Amino acid sequence: MTFSLVARCAETGMFGVAISSSSPAVAARCAYARAGVGAVASQNVTDPRLGPLALDVMGRGMSAGEAIAKVQRSGHHIAYRQVLAVDAQGRVAIHSGPNSLGIWTEARGRDVASGGNLLANDGVPAAIVAGFEAARGHLGDRLIAALRAGLAAGGEAGPVHSAGMMIVDDVPWPVADLRCDWIDAGCPIEAVERVWKVYKPQLRDYVTRALDPTRAPSYGVPGDE
Secondary structure (H helix, E strand, O other), rough: EEEEEEEEEEOOOEEEEEEEOOOOOOHHHHEEOOOOEEEEEOOOOOOOOOOHHHHHHHHHHOOHHHHHHHHHHHHOOOOOOEEEEEHHHHOEEEEOOOOOOOOEEEEEEEEEEEEEEEOOOOOOOHHHHHEEEEEEEOOOHHHHHHHHHHOOOOOEEOOOOOEEEEEEEOOOOOOOEEEEEOOOOOOHHHHHHHHHHHHHHHHHHHHHHHHHHHHHOOOOOOOOO
């Protein structure tokens, strides 16, 4: 009931996760990323412990493949889980348990991996990878383009209701963590894209505000001078 991608920007070193699902608040439960380390999506009968576990392994200098191997050895009920990882060198690895839901499959590229379950067809992850590789610009733009490519290729077997995007860069917190946790009508990916278009021009300024408020610009809100 989910399709996603994890990706690295080879030019900037940023990592990102983008994900959509028929389930509520999918990004809150499934998206994980750590600056300088990598990105992980943990989905399909989700175990939220697996994302931090994989990041901890990669944080010790191990590869995405070694991180996924650790997940396979240590995870509980691993046959039900689907976990995607990309590391600091752009290497990717995926675990898709045999008990993943419905039509499930995965696809890999340099700096990007995609997986999904309960899909409309088995070509969705490949379309997501192709969409990411064809897109240009900021990592956030490429993540959104990839999700939209997956949706255009069929997406989930039923309607999606939530989506999200997380990006990490050079500080210990996500520089973008944007979500549509539930939408009854309309497209949650488009909702996240609208938020991204507002947030993208201000992204670096919010980092500046955290690191040095004396250098931060004002946005003219009440009390902000």
